[in-house]
Amino acid sequence: MSKVKYYYDSENLAYRKIETKRRKKFAYIMLFLLSSALFGFLCLVALINTPYFETPKDKILTSELENMKINYQLLNKKVEVMDEALTAIEERDNNIYRIYFNTSPISDEERKSGFGGINRYKDLEGFNNSELVINTSKKVDRLMKELAIQSKSLNEIVELGKQKEKLLAAIPAIQPVKNEDLKRMASGYGYRSDPFTKIRKFHYGMDFTAKTGTPVFASGDGVVLKADNSLSGYGNHIEINHGYGYVTLYAHLSKYNCRPGQRVKRGDIIGYVGSTGRSEAPHLHYEVIKNGEKVNPINFYYGSISAEEYIAISKLANQENQSLD
Structure with a gap:
C-alpha cells in the first residue's frame, strides 16, 4: 500500500493530505509499463543469443x-x-x-x-x-x-x-632374304673388287646369293617408290620409302610382287631374286639409304637374326672379296 503524504497548511494551522493528479498517475503508470517492456525485450534478446536458449531450428542448423x-x-x-x-x-x-x-x-x-x-x-x-x-x-x-x-x-x-x-x-630391321634361302653372303658394304673391271671400288650395299625366284622381303613398313629398271646397272629393282628419312633398294630381281604407290609391311614379299642388270650371278643387291646417304645395311638386321648370326654375317661382310655387281 502506497504511503500517504501530507503537507502543513500554515494559514489554517493544520496538516492536509497531498492529492496526486490523475494525469500524473497515468503518466507514471505508462512510464513503468514502457520501461518494463523494454527491459523484457532486452532480456529476451540476451537469452536468444546465449547458448542456453536454442530453438529446434537453431539446433538443426548447428547440427548441419x-x-x-x-x-x-x-x-x-x-x-x-x-x-x-x-x-x-x-x-x-x-x-x-x-x-x-x-x-x-x-x-x-x-x-x-x-x-x-x-x-x-x-x-x-x-x-x-x-x-x-x-x-x-x-x-x-x-x-x-x-x-x-x-x-x-x-x-x-x-x-x-x-x-x-x-x-x-x-625402320629396315630384317634381312631381305631368309637365312635358310641363302647360299652365302657374297659381299658386304665397303671397298670390293668389281667383277667385270677387277678395279677396287666402293660397294654401297650387301649381296645375298640365292637361287633365282627366291622370295625377297620388305625390311620395313613403307610405300613402294619404284618397281622398274630405270637405274643403270641395277636391272629390275624396287625402292621403298619407309619415312623418317629411310629408303631401301632391292636390285637384280627376276620379277616384282608389288607396284609403285603400294603400301607394304615388314616381311611382305615384294619380289624375287634374279640376275638382271649388271650382275654376274643370281643374287640380291640390297641398300639402305638414311637421309639421302647410303649406310651399311648390316646395322639394320636386329629384327631377324640372333647375336651369333650377326657376328658370322659381319665377319663375312667385312671380307674384302669380289662383289657380284
Whole structure:
C-alpha cells in the first residue's frame, strides 16, 4: 500500500493530505509499463543469443554446420590422397615417359602455378567457416588444374607412342632374304673388287646369293617408290620409302610382287631374286639409304637374326672379296 503524504497548511494551522493528479498517475503508470517492456525485450534478446536458449531450428542448423565441417575435413583428406597419387603420376611422366620419348618434361612451376587475376574466393569470405571452405576450394581447384595439365601430357605421350610405334615398324630391321634361302653372303658394304673391271671400288650395299625366284622381303613398313629398271646397272629393282628419312633398294630381281604407290609391311614379299642388270650371278643387291646417304645395311638386321648370326654375317661382310655387281 502506497504511503500517504501530507503537507502543513500554515494559514489554517493544520496538516492536509497531498492529492496526486490523475494525469500524473497515468503518466507514471505508462512510464513503468514502457520501461518494463523494454527491459523484457532486452532480456529476451540476451537469452536468444546465449547458448542456453536454442530453438529446434537453431539446433538443426548447428547440427548441419557440424556435419559440414566434418565433410570438409574428410574432403581435405581425400584431396590430399589424390594429390599424392597425382604427384606420383607426374614423376613417372617427367622421369620415365618423357625421357623415353626424348621430349622436355613439364616444369613444377607450370604444374603448380596458381590462378592469376581477381580473387576467385571473395564470395566465400565473411562467414564463420570461411577459412576452411576457402582452403578446401583452393586445393580442389589446384588439383583440377594439375589433372587437366597431366591429362594433356598423357595425350601427348600417347601420340608420341604411336609415332614411336610407326617409326619402329618403318625402320629396315630384317634381312631381305631368309637365312635358310641363302647360299652365302657374297659381299658386304665397303671397298670390293668389281667383277667385270677387277678395279677396287666402293660397294654401297650387301649381296645375298640365292637361287633365282627366291622370295625377297620388305625390311620395313613403307610405300613402294619404284618397281622398274630405270637405274643403270641395277636391272629390275624396287625402292621403298619407309619415312623418317629411310629408303631401301632391292636390285637384280627376276620379277616384282608389288607396284609403285603400294603400301607394304615388314616381311611382305615384294619380289624375287634374279640376275638382271649388271650382275654376274643370281643374287640380291640390297641398300639402305638414311637421309639421302647410303649406310651399311648390316646395322639394320636386329629384327631377324640372333647375336651369333650377326657376328658370322659381319665377319663375312667385312671380307674384302669380289662383289657380284
